[in-house]
Amino acid sequence: MTMTDHAIAPPVVPPNEPQPDNIPAGNISADAPAVPATKYGKVVLAPMVRSGQLATRLLSLKYGADIVWGPETIDKSLIGCERVENPKTGCVDYVRTGLIFRACPSREKSKFIFQMGTAAPDTAxxxxxxxxxxxxxxxxxxGCPKPFSTHAGMxxxxxxxxxRxxxxxxxxxxNVGLSTPYALPISVKIRLLPxxxxxxxxxxxxxxTGISKLTLHCRTPPMRPREPAIRDALAGTAKICKEAGVEFFVNGEIKGWDDAQRVIKEYDIDGGAMIAVAAESNPSCFVPNHLGGPKPWREVVTEYMLIAMSVENPISNTKFCILNMVPGKNEIHKVLSRAKTYRELCEALGLECTYPEDLDLGTLKTQRVKAQEEKQAQLQVERAERQKKLADFKRKKTEAEGEEKKEEEGSNKRVKVDVGERSNATTGAAVAELAATDMLLPGGAAEPIQAVV
Structure with a gap:
C-alpha cells in the first residue's frame, strides 16, 4: 500500500534531515513516487468506543493507516438487524430500533476489522x-475493562x-474463518495477565485456536490509559506468535508512525502496532515524519468534517470527535461544544455545510432537544394555568370565608338578642309571680317587690 492510496502528497524532505532507509537521497518532489508507509511493520488504528466510528476510520486510512479496527459492537445487538444500503453515500447501515453499525465497503472494506463484544460462541x-x-x-x-462490557461476561x-x-x-x-466460504481472518485483542x-x-x-492475528495491549485490565505501558512480555509474545504463524500487534502508548516503527523493531514484532489515544486527538499521526508528520489540528478537523458530511456521520459522534481534536483552551472549542447541528459546527469552523438539511434538522439529538424545549414551554404554560387557578381558588375561598364570618356574626347577634329578650321576659314573670306570692303570705309586706333586670 502506498501513501498515494490515501491522497496525501508527500512533502519535501529537508536535505539536512537523515534519510530513511527506503528513500533515495535528496529531496522528494510532489511528482515523485510515494514512499511505502510500512517500514518495519504495519501501523493501524486501534478499536475505540465512539472515536473509532466510520468517519475516523476513513480519515485514518487517508492519512496512512494500514488497517483500521472498528469500535466494539455487541454481537446480540446485530442479531435481527436490517442491512440497509445508501447509494448516495456508499454506506451500509445495520439498523434495528436505531443505527447499530455503519460501514463503507467501497472505501474501507479491504482494510477494516470488525471488533465484536461477545460472551458466547453461538451469538458470536x-x-x-x-x-x-x-x-x-x-x-x-x-481486553476492555469497562463495566458495560465486563458485566455481561465480555x-x-x-x-x-x-x-469460554x-x-x-x-x-x-x-464457521467463518479462512477455511470457510466466508474466508475471514479471526483475531483477538487481550491485555496483560498478572x-x-x-x-x-x-x-x-x-x-x-487457528486465529490469524493477536493484539496485546500492554496494560493489565485495572490500568488506565494515563499509566505507562508495561512491555516486559512483548518480546516473548512476539516470538510465540511468529512461531505459530499468527500476525502480532502491540497496543499501548504508541504515539505515532515513527514511534510505532521503533517499538516494532525493538521487540522484533512480526505484524505491527496500534495507535489509540494519539489517533483520537489527531488521526494524522499515521503520517511518517519524513513525509511531514502529523498535521495542524485545523487542517485535520477540516478533513474530518468533509468526510463526516460525505458519509452522513451522526452529529453526536462528529461533535464528540472534533472536540477531541480541537485544543480545549482554544476559544472555538467552547463554540463547538454548544453546537447542535452540522450547520452550527461548519459556521464555527468557517466551512461550507454540505450535510443534508433535512437530516441536520431532523437528527435524533436535534429532535430530542426540540421536543425537550417544547415540553418545557408546555410545562410553563401548565404551571401558569395552575397558579392562576390556585389564585382564583384562594380568592374565592377567602370571599366565601368572609361571607360565612359575616353570617356567623349576624347569627350570633340575633342569638344574643333572643336570649336577652327571653331572659328579661322570664325574669319579669318570675318577679311578678314572687311579688304576688309574697303579698298573699300572712304578714307579708304590703310594698311591692321590684326587681332590677
Whole structure:
C-alpha cells in the first residue's frame, strides 16, 4: 500500500534531515513516487468506543493507516438487524430500533476489522455471518475493562474465563474463518495477565485456536490509559506468535508512525502496532515524519468534517470527535461544544455545510432537544394555568370565608338578642309571680317587690 492510496502528497524532505532507509537521497518532489508507509511493520488504528466510528476510520486510512479496527459492537445487538444500503453515500447501515453499525465497503472494506463484544460462541458466529460481506476480518474484544462490557461476561471478563474465550475463537475459526466460504481472518485483542508467564501461556493457547492475528495491549485490565505501558512480555509474545504463524500487534502508548516503527523493531514484532489515544486527538499521526508528520489540528478537523458530511456521520459522534481534536483552551472549542447541528459546527469552523438539511434538522439529538424545549414551554404554560387557578381558588375561598364570618356574626347577634329578650321576659314573670306570692303570705309586706333586670 502506498501513501498515494490515501491522497496525501508527500512533502519535501529537508536535505539536512537523515534519510530513511527506503528513500533515495535528496529531496522528494510532489511528482515523485510515494514512499511505502510500512517500514518495519504495519501501523493501524486501534478499536475505540465512539472515536473509532466510520468517519475516523476513513480519515485514518487517508492519512496512512494500514488497517483500521472498528469500535466494539455487541454481537446480540446485530442479531435481527436490517442491512440497509445508501447509494448516495456508499454506506451500509445495520439498523434495528436505531443505527447499530455503519460501514463503507467501497472505501474501507479491504482494510477494516470488525471488533465484536461477545460472551458466547453461538451469538458470536451469528453476528459475524451478518456483517461478513462488509468487513475484512472479525476481532474478539477480550481486553476492555469497562463495566458495560465486563458485566455481561465480555471484554476483560473473558480473561478470567479462558475456556469460554477459547471456545468463542474456535467457533469463529470453524464457521467463518479462512477455511470457510466466508474466508475471514479471526483475531483477538487481550491485555496483560498478572505475570509474564501467565500472559505467554494464554497467548500460546490462543494461537492454537487457528486465529490469524493477536493484539496485546500492554496494560493489565485495572490500568488506565494515563499509566505507562508495561512491555516486559512483548518480546516473548512476539516470538510465540511468529512461531505459530499468527500476525502480532502491540497496543499501548504508541504515539505515532515513527514511534510505532521503533517499538516494532525493538521487540522484533512480526505484524505491527496500534495507535489509540494519539489517533483520537489527531488521526494524522499515521503520517511518517519524513513525509511531514502529523498535521495542524485545523487542517485535520477540516478533513474530518468533509468526510463526516460525505458519509452522513451522526452529529453526536462528529461533535464528540472534533472536540477531541480541537485544543480545549482554544476559544472555538467552547463554540463547538454548544453546537447542535452540522450547520452550527461548519459556521464555527468557517466551512461550507454540505450535510443534508433535512437530516441536520431532523437528527435524533436535534429532535430530542426540540421536543425537550417544547415540553418545557408546555410545562410553563401548565404551571401558569395552575397558579392562576390556585389564585382564583384562594380568592374565592377567602370571599366565601368572609361571607360565612359575616353570617356567623349576624347569627350570633340575633342569638344574643333572643336570649336577652327571653331572659328579661322570664325574669319579669318570675318577679311578678314572687311579688304576688309574697303579698298573699300572712304578714307579708304590703310594698311591692321590684326587681332590677
Amino acid at each position: 458466529v451469528a453476528a459475524a455471518k451478518i456483517v461478513a460481506q462488509d468487513v475484512s476480518g472479525i476481532d474478539v474484544n477480550s 471484554g476483560a471478563a473473558l480473561l478470567k474465563d479462558i475456556p 474465550l477459547l471456545s468463542i475463537l474456535t467457533a469463529l475459526v470453524e 505475570t509474564i508467564e501467565e500472559t505467554h501461556a494464554l497467548v500460546t493457547s490462543l494461537c492454537k
